[in-house]
Amino acid sequence: MAISIPKITKCSVTECAYNRDNKCHTMAITVGDSHAACDTFFKASHKGGAPGLIASVGACKVEGCRFNIDLECSASGVNVGFHGGHADCQTFSAR
Numbered sequence: 001m002a003i004s005i006p007k008i009t010k011c012s013v014t015e016c017a018y019n020r021d022n023k024c025h026t027m028a029i030t031v032g033d034s035h036a037a038c039d040t041f042f043k044a045s046h047k048g049g050a051p052g053l054i055a056s057v058g059a060c061k062v063e064g065c066r067f068n069i070d071l072e073c074s075a076s077g078v079n080v081g082f083h084g085g086h087a088d089c090q091t092f093s094a095r
């Protein structure tokens, strides 16, 4: 089945180096693997990424999500938010 690359519709993790105005500006994030965490999240002394770019989901290692097809995300878009000191994919939905 052909799938398109989902965009990060919103990310409320403003502490992340790639976050500006609740949008993610790296090229692509990786989600997983122990649970649906944004594995690309990190803090830096300055902002990174490209301001004109909205990130996609490059890879998802969470096989227990119903949107996961062959380790790729098939959702139409995903939201990311802060949870317990890290960033989680809030679009995760258990099979």
Ligand code: SF4
Pocket (backbone or CB within 6 Å): 008, 011, 012, 013, 016, 017, 018, 019, 023, 024, 025, 026, 029, 038, 039, 040, 041, 042, 055, 080, 087
């Ligand atoms: S936490 Fe993840 S989705 Fe949010 S801005 Fe950082 S890299 Fe992007």
